[in-house]
Amino acid sequence: MRPEVLFPLFQPVTGLRGVGPRVAAAMERLGVTRVLDLLWLLPTGVVDRSYRPALEDAEPGRIITVEVEVTEHRIGRGRQPYRIFVTDGSATMALIYFHPRKDWLQRVLPQGARRVISGKLEVFNDQLQMPHPDHVIDPGSGETIPENEPVYPLTAGLAGKTLRQAVEQAVEMTPELPEWQDAAWLASRSFPGWREAVREAHAPMAVVQSAPPRLAYDELLANQLALSLVRRSLKRRGGRRIEGDGRLSGPIRERLPFALTQAQEGALSEILADMASQHRMLRLVQGDVGSGKTVVALLAAAAATEAGLQTAMMAPTEVLARQHARSLQETTEGTALRIACLTGRDKGSARKAILAQLAAGEIDLLVGTHALFQEGVDFADLGLAIVDEQHRFGVHQRMMLTDKSKRPADILVMTATPIPRTLAMTAYGDMDVSRIAERPPGRTPVDTRVLPAGRMPEIIDRLKEALARGERAYWICPLVEETDESDLAAAEARHRELQSHFGDRAGLVHGRMKPEAKDAALQAFADGETSLLVATTVVEVGVDVPEATIMVIEEAQNFGLAQLHQLRGRVGRGSRKSTCLLLYRAPLGETARKRLKTMRDTDDGFRIAEEDFQLRGAGELLGTRQSGLPEMKLAVLERDHDLLAAAHDDARLILDRDPELKSERGEALRVLLYLFERDAAIRYLGSG
Helix, strand or coil: CCHHHHHHHHCEHHHCCCCCHHHHHHHHCCCCCEHHHHHHCCCCEEEECCCCCCHHHCCCCCEEEEEEEEEEEECCCCCCCEEEEEECCCCEEEEEECCCCHHHHHHHCCCCCEEEEEEECEEECCEEEEECCCEEECCCCCCCCCCEEEECCCCCCCCHHHHHHHHHHHHHHCCCCCCCCCHHHHHHHCCCCHHHHHHHHHCHHHCCCCCCHHHHHHHHHHHHHHHHHHHHHHHHCCCCCCCCCCCCHHHHHHHCCCCCCHHHHHHHHHHHHHHHCCCCCEEEEEECCCCCHHHHHHHHHHHHHHCCCEEEEECCCHHHHHHHHHHHHHHCCCCCCCEEEECCCCCHHHHHHHHHHHHCCCCCEEEECHHHHCCCCCCCCEEEEEEECHHHCCHHHHHHHHHHCCCCCEEEEEECCCCCHHHHHHHCCCCEEEEECCCCCCCCCEEEEEEEHHHHHHHHHHHHHHHHCCCEEEEECCECCCCCCCCCCEHHHHHHHHHHHHHHHEEEECCCCCHHHHHHHHHHHHHCCCCEEEECHHHCCCCCCCCEEEEEECCHHHCCHHHHHHHHCCCCCCCCCEEEEEEECCCCCHHHHHHHHHHHHCCCHHHHHHHHHHHHCHHHHHCCCCCCCCCCCCCCCCCCHHHHHHHHHHHHHHHHHCCCCCCHHHHHHHHHHHHCCCHHHHHHHHHC
């Protein structure tokens, strides 16, 4: 079956009854523009309308459904509401309407007519009343009020009844699709067919604020198939053997002040083996804070240079890109490795000179930001692309890197944010993974303490003593400046206060500063011109000052575990004993208490990542817009990790048997990919 069967689901919602331009504009605020979007807009709850007492016995505060006779319309004066009195023979009730359309009310509720009413019963001045009933129907019309009714998220200008009716139409439009799941497997899990599962997701008695497992599994399988197909797409363009001869990597190793750890050597061996193979490398290197990923990447770049090829290293920010470039140039000083840096700040003749050298093959390793993607940045022969802080880039950016090379470049991506296995499967399933879980020798564990904010004067006194001994400290605040909306600590105000204690020794850096000012503040701290750096989380990644021994984090209860771990990793990078002080403001919620306890109990980034995933979820953990995570409409990764593992294994088995999805089941799986809009995989299949 061809994907054309899905065309009705991809039409605009304006094709549905009752959805005009105004309603469609309101739906768009919910992310709904097509019929398909309505299928994925799951109910958030259910309204029970099964309570159908006589009015004289009805309990105020409950939703009731009752058949009544309309006895009187009473028009309110001034700001008084419009009242319509009704009775069921046992008692009288007033239907209350504010800002009514009188002609509509008189047409829908004419005097003397019988109507079935459903809504919340209230009492005001000893009078039963129901403000703005949810349902008013003619009992002779054949229309009924459901005993249980799904509740959907709403927005201004969108009535619940209108949205429910649109969803009902969308559900009715769902076609019968060829079954892409194995029949025996479905039976073993008691999973229904796809169309039945869609109906179940919107059936009021089944509302549990989540998708049926069948639909969640379908989405996860589409995700895993897509990642595997993208991997094949990237790999099938072939690779080239990249083998170094040691003439650069040898001298670089000799210049290092330490020997590589066993974990670093293991990761490097995997990388060099990938590069030397005839297949293209697609490898993710996970390393805990301070594990030494950059040195491993540098030695991989040296191997590429030895083979006559160039390397691009992309960092997420200008600050980190320039820091990488400086650090790498210092490490390789005296060797033949030619390193340059290119960011959006480089303009005019300086930029032209770098681009000319790059195109002429006179730069071996170019460090930069996303500016490396831009048109006009042309490599003589790009052999290796290194992406730092991979969670900021997604599958499409990984594929874009291929366009900068004459032949497909090997891709090595790195992250200092340990990634839970569940997220690794969904975001990086197209890649092989290496872990550097061991830290270089000489790194002392950071003493982490959890303290109430009221002890700040004591902390400032301790800071004075430490700074007098030549140590340096970070002071992290969650906000840049104070606002009316938030009473969280602001960096600018805290900097002014700390200047009264430390004078010009207190520096300031935050994300709103111009790049030049940011760089200058960070460099002044690194050079020791300032010894206390007040900052926001702009220092979370990559800032390396071995002399820094104290990390103070205000409002620590408002940070995620992974972020706290990254910030803590800015200290303890030298041989001196280091301390991290987590300041909190009472009262602490249960989640915040668990978070701070975890930070105090362990410095294992991989364990912390798993805890953070369970406490905060995938979207918050990495940030859905920057994470490279595929958008999940139905599956919840924290809950559905068992389904994900099954989908991961199933996808591999499917593609081992049918690499191009051309069998009968494969054709059905192509429909599944269209249904969940896995565009990169669809493009691959279209070009196959």
